[in-house]
Amino acid sequence: MQGAARQSLNGGAERGPAGVSVALDGSSLDGKGPLFGQIKRAVAGQILRGRWQAGERLPNEEQLSSLYGVSRQTVHKAIALLAREGFLVRRRRAGTFVASVRHDRFALPIEDIGDVITRNGGVYEFRILDRKTLRNGEGLRWPDVPDGTPLLSLDCLHLGDGAPIQYERRLVNLDAVPEVVDEPFDSVAPSRWLVDQVPWSSAEHTVKAVNATADLAALLGVEPGTACLSIRRQTVHLNRCITLVHFLSVGDRFSLSGSSITDSATELNL
Amino acid sequence: MQGAARQSLNGGAERGPAGVSVALDGSSLDGKGPLFGQIKRAVAGQILRGRWQAGERLPNEEQLSSLYGVSRQTVHKAIALLAREGFLVRRRRAGTFVASVRHDRFALPIEDIGDVITRNGGVYEFRILDRKTLRNGEGLRWPDVPDGTPLLSLDCLHLGDGAPIQYERRLVNLDAVPEVVDEPFDSVAPSRWLVDQVPWSSAEHTVKAVNATADLAALLGVEPGTACLSIRRQTVHLNRCITLVHFLSVGDRFSLSGSSITDSATELNL
DNA sequence: CGGCCAATTATGTACATACATTATCGTCGC
DNA sequence: GCGACGATAATGTATGTACATAATTGGCCG
Structure with missing residues (x-):
């Protein structure tokens, strides 16, 4: 730990027995991990405990640095x-303010079905x-890709312990990923293959609930009308569409779940 | 821009007419925005364009800093x-490596229904x-809260243009948020009120698809059995459960959608 | 009184330097 | 050959200093 070196150097704040700095307002650094992390925890703690209210202005970097006895850059x-x-x-x-708590966007991770199982x-x-190849606009249309673009169409079923879990309907842009025509997909699933092949850049998702059609119900081994989770994903790389997938999963065999990924509280061990 | 000051100082890399540094491998900084952002774009560009492949090792910070003609800290x-x-x-x-692209966690934002509408x-x-108050374990049980804890139970319907969109079933921990008993919720929705009142810390979500029961179908004005999106959210603050909500929305009237929020490509303007 | 402009203040970026941390690599000893 | 162990090379953190940037503040002038 860098505590030893620091102790001799800084003399800003009072220090407890274990080299733990105690600021004037009673908040204190816990001495665990990097200094900037301790500052983060200390400040976040003040906010979460309501000591610094939403909208309120914090002391400036200069003041905080002398409050905690560290340099301005570390505070920064x-x-x-x-x-x-x-x-x-x-x-x-103007200064630094506690965010007006409208942190209303929770985030939900969407994982690969194979990984989950x-x-x-x-x-x-x-x-x-x-599996077939076709041209866009002939029979079906992928809106974000020009008509006539050669496409690979894949229908695929994912099973967990032998039971069908998810049906996948996928289009791949052959102009963007020509190598895919030579891939048999006998050991690697299309999603995995694409993730490994194509340098990923960004994706758009839509999630909704649908009732299973007769065809789909037969494939998934459920009653027609059973509620299914529908996930649509379009992946784009350098402004070119790579693939458009539609996942359909039986409602009670598959769910999305997770803590919000911007969960700083977890990260901060509060 | 800080270009003027920098030009006179650094002499590491070749410079084009507009003060744009050109590295030896042909990649170049675009001169837009902060230096570290330019480095980010330059490096991310190499990766996204496949010039540096997945798993490959990058030059170390020292080498990169002389490659781009900036200091090690900026590269860092x-x-x-x-x-x-x-x-x-x-x-x-060991060094810095291009992530073995298993970037398999896409993230989906979950927004407040009122905001969406x-x-x-x-x-x-x-x-x-x-609306009623009860004690945990009497009639129903919230697993992560001790039995006997006083709870506020709320049933609520959200409407868009007069049509029912979402049904909300909520429990609020009265030990954690006693003020809620005095709130009539005649103008502010419970979700909004809680977000404003309680310093938020973290939340857990589960999303799945269910068939509407007869009761729910009547409330939402659809046929029984219609596929509905079910979102369960538990909010926790400083290790205390605050609220447990269950949202049920008609499949084709409500959906979750969004780009992955860790979409660096967007952030990087690639 | 109102608008323009300059001083001030707080954050943002960059560089230099120093030292901490930690795997890896290679060597030495057995 | 193989394990212990220390040198080494990479990233990680902390501080000092300097200047850039932006926006509020306040004063000056019409």
Whole structure:
């Protein structure tokens, strides 16, 4: 730990027995991990405990640095990170403010079905049900891709412990990923293959609930009309559409779940 | 821009007419915005364009800094941010590597229904259908809260342009938020009130698809069995459960959608 | 009184330097 | 050959200093 070197150097704040700095307002650094992290925790703690209320202005970097007995840059790093994580809002010349808590965008991770099944100790398999090449606009249309573009169409079923879990309907842009025509997909699932092949850049998702049609119900082995989770994903790389997928999963065999990924509280061990 | 000051100082890399540094491998800084951002773009560009392949090792900070003609700290900041965003993996002594692209966690934002409706130009209303206080374990049980804890139970319906969109079943921990008993919820919806009142810390979500029961179908004005999106959210603050909500929305009247929020490509303007 | 402009203040970026941390690599000893 | 162990090379953190940037504040002038 860098405590030893620091102790001899800084003399800003009072120090407890274990080299823990105690600021004037009673908040204190816990001595665990990097300094900027301690500052983050200390400041975030003040906010979460309501000591610094939403909308309120924080002491400036200069004051905080002398409050905690560290340099301005260290404070700056901590505060800038908290701002990036949405706890604080900073305005030049005006100061740093506790974010007006409208942190209303929770985030939900969407994982690969194969990963989910194997992680839960299940046996994952998949089957290619249908595979064909076609041109956009002939029979079906992918709106964000020009008509006439050659496409690979894949129908695929994902199974966990032998039971069908998810049906996948996928289009791949052959102009963007020509190599895909040579890939048999006999061991690697299309989603995995694409993730490994194509340098990923961005994706758009839509999630909704639908009733299973007769065809789909037969494939998934459920009654027609059973509620299914529908996930549509379009992946784009350098402004070119790569693939458009539609996942359909039986409602009670598959769900999305997770803590909000911008969960700073977890990160901060509060 | 800080270009003027920099031009006279650094003499590491070749410079074009507009003060744009051109590195030896042909990649170049675009001169737009902060230096560390330019480095980020330059490096991310190499990766996205496949010039540096997945798993490959990057030049070390020293080499990059002389390559781009900036200081090591600036390179460090850029590279550390890219690592934090998942493009790179760093290991001390070993070096910096292009992430083996398993960037398999896409993220989906979950927004407040009221926000969604008003943003789309609709008229948002809600109705409290039922409100009572009870103790945990009597009639129903909230697993993560001790039995006997006083709870507020709320049933609520959210409407867009007069049509029911979402049914909300909520429990609020009265030990954690005693003030809620005095709130009539005649103008502010419970979700909004809680977000404003309680310093938020973290939330857990589960999303799945269910078939509407007869009761629910009547409330939402659809046929029994219609597929509905079910969102369960538990909010926690400083290790205390605040509220447990269950949202049920008609499949084709409501959906979750969004770009992945860790979309560095967007952030990087690539 | 109102608008323009300059001083001030707070954040933002960059560089230099120093030292901490930690795997890896290679060497030495057995 | 193989394990212990220390040198080494990479990233990580902390501080000092300087200047850039932006926006509020306040004063000056019409």
